[in-house]
Amino acid sequence: MVAAISRKPVHLAYDDPCGSLRLRRALQGYLWRSRSVRCHVDQIVVVNGSQQGLDICSRLLLDAGDRFVMEDPGYQIAKVVFAATGAIAVPVPVDADGLDTKRVAKIEARLAYVTPSHQYPLGGVLPVARRYELLAWARKHDAWLIEDDYDSEYRYDTKPVPPLQTLQDSGRVVYLGTVSKTLSPTLRVGYLVVPAGLQSAFAAAKQVMDRHTPLLEQEALAAMLESGTYEGHVRRARRRNAERRESLLQALHRRFGDRVRVEGAAAGLHLVAWFEGLPIAAEDDLVRTARSKGVGVYPISPLFDQRTAVRPDVVGLVMGYSALDAKQIEKGCKLLADAVEQIDRLANWTR
Amino acid sequence: MVAAISRKPVHLAYDDPCGSLRLRRALQGYLWRSRSVRCHVDQIVVVNGSQQGLDICSRLLLDAGDRFVMEDPGYQIAKVVFAATGAIAVPVPVDADGLDTKRVAKIEARLAYVTPSHQYPLGGVLPVARRYELLAWARKHDAWLIEDDYDSEYRYDTKPVPPLQTLQDSGRVVYLGTVSKTLSPTLRVGYLVVPAGLQSAFAAAKQVMDRHTPLLEQEALAAMLESGTYEGHVRRARRRNAERRESLLQALHRRFGDRVRVEGAAAGLHLVAWFEGLPIAAEDDLVRTARSKGVGVYPISPLFDQRTAVRPDVVGLVMGYSALDAKQIEKGCKLLADAVEQIDRLANWTR
DSSP states (O other): OOHHHHOOOGGGSOOOTTOOHHHHHHHHHHHHHHHOOOOOGGGEEEESHHHHHHHHHHHHHOOTTOEEEEEESOOHHHHHHHHTTTOEEEEEEEETTEEOHHHHTTOOOSEEEEOTTSOTTTOOOOOHHHHHHHHHHHHHHTOEEEEEOTTTTOBSSSOOOOOGGGSTTOTTEEEEEESTTTTOGGGOOEEEEOOGGGHHHHHHHHHHHHSSOOHHHHHHHHHHHHHTHHHHHHHHHHHHHHHHHHHHHHHHHHHHGGGEEEESOSBSSEEEEEEEEEEGGGHHHHHHHHHHTTOOOEESGGGSOTTSSOOOSEEEEEEEOTTOOHHHHHHHHHHHHHHHHHHHHHHHHHO | OOHHHHOOOGGGSOOOTTOOHHHHHHHHHHHHHHHOOOOOGGGEEEESHHHHHHHHHHHHHOOTTOEEEEEESOOHHHHHHHHTTTOEEEEEEEETTEEOHHHHTTOOOSEEEEOTTSOTTTOOOOOHHHHHHHHHHHHHHTOEEEEEOTTTTOBSSSOOOOOGGGSTTOTTEEEEEESTTTTOGGGOOEEEEOOGGGHHHHHHHHHHHHSSOOHHHHHHHHHHHHHTHHHHHHHHHHHHHHHHHHHHHHHHHHHHGGGEEEESOSBSSEEEEEEEEEEGGGHHHHHHHHHHTTOOOEESGGGSOTTSSOOOSEEEEEEEOTTOOHHHHHHHHHHHHHHHHHHHHHHHHHO
16 A cells, blocks of 8 residues: 555565566676677576576477477486476487587477587587587577587687577577576576567566575675676686696596596586496496495486487596596595496406 | 485585474474464475465465455455465454354355464454364365464563464464565565375475475575574563554554554554544545655555455555654654544535
8 A cells, every 4th residue: 555655675575576676677787798699678587596597498488299309319418397387308319519410300299308518418519500400400490409508608719609599580599597506506596588579478487486586696696797806806717727626637637647537627517437357237236336446427328318218338527627626536536436447346256 | 317316515406395304393393383274394384484384374274265264354465366276265254353153154165264363454363263263164174264364573561372383173274474574575585284185286386386485595594593583582682572563553652642543553564554534535535635745555455355345444554663763653643643633624614
């Protein structure tokens, strides 16, 4: 009551479901500066981390029985979110350049989930020709492209490639970003850039889902973006992560030499280490042995679609390095080498 | 990688989807002290405000084509959330004691959304006999009861009534609370107490939806609950809101005398003012006229199900008072009286 005369204290009413105008303005500038993304403030929807961004997309853009393209191997959590609507995943293989778009061309689907900046987990950067193929596919099938730009802040040996969203004819792209990899995953702040025609649907969905993202985090992030603190922090984090990546590459080389083949290290916060000569059958053994020595390792095989024939022959580990310092990395690699040696020895004994 | 030896800084990993253990422990104690709710810590799921609580319930407990009972008049936003699954609302009339459970008894449905502590919007407190009827209905139909305890902290003339959740045989009750009415709606913190058998489903759904509620707000609330600051704040807010309620009751009486009949003022943060002799047909006129004088008023009629015959004869306004001080309330009521007078005059002229 009496809303018009009351001038309520700022925090006693619900805010815009798409997020605070201040934060969206700050993100608009940031996305332009850092990712060449041009968008209207109204196209930005602040969400509770990229997870909720995926969830909104799945609820709005997929119906039960629809098909959606997933990179294989790929981010399985996205598959779970999309499949929760009753939609059906269509896995498409990935090579060193990311998603095999020639194969996508033949597929009838409603949506494709892609990580063109840094394929998760293999690390390929999608070449521009493939990007155009993907956009043409989306146009032809009236399909949506969910572009998850989850760790684009971190690139070392490569030049940043602008997102799909910046290309002409990107009207079917939903761009997804997060601060989970730059500030903290427990902040739960991410953002979508949605096509103009979907704005009101996303606003309505976000309102139904939880009204809006908490204001506190939004205001803090807006202040960081406005002052330049955020970009300064990202630069420092990039330098630190580059050092940690270097430590991991060196430690792997020192401990394993040519036996380990590294993939996808040019960007992001993880790499994939393939252990030549360690057959996939030894994977469980390696995980158990490493764990018994106090090292948690994450094999890549669960990131492959379990129904398809594409499967690695040898053990591959997804190794994140951003949360570890050089000493921890060194120690972890030593213990991992011990574990591999133990398994080798066992294999020789039982032969 | 190397998770076990790394001892990651607290905020560099995702947290429990059900919320921080510290907050859930603090809520467990608070719910016991303030609402006689006894539950295991694992039954508590921290959500982004009650809106997300409703959304999780709708996604887990309803399928397309299912029927759900809604109080009529009732909280229409809940209806929107439940209906988003494709389920069908079955409106059941409300009287001065809340939901008419005799009518519910005849209905086959999968879920009922209820506000037994303070019916929204009419303010009735559901008598214990009706509560048992509701529980028996749920048991008979294998239906779920969503108990929205949205403003139970605020009661003035009435004794607090323990929630449905505290009664025997409440295994089909999902209890929903929020700090939106005590701290701020922009914090986006609420909590569910779910039946033991649903724990893992709720945890999985919350994880898919947005991993977890932001940690910052959870830690702040936990600290407030542990130190007693929260309950002190609620006591102060209750006193302040009791004063504001008194101001509104007095201002309404002074300006309108017997013409206004007040309903549901014994608890909560709003009351319903019925304007005797002001036919429902004059509602739009009143809203417009009041707005032209700078007073925003919220008629009750949109809170009735639009398809049923139950409808008010006279204009009723839902008047929230917690965000207004005595002066604003006085001024608002004066302007509202001016608006009513203007409409009366016009009605006489055109007669």
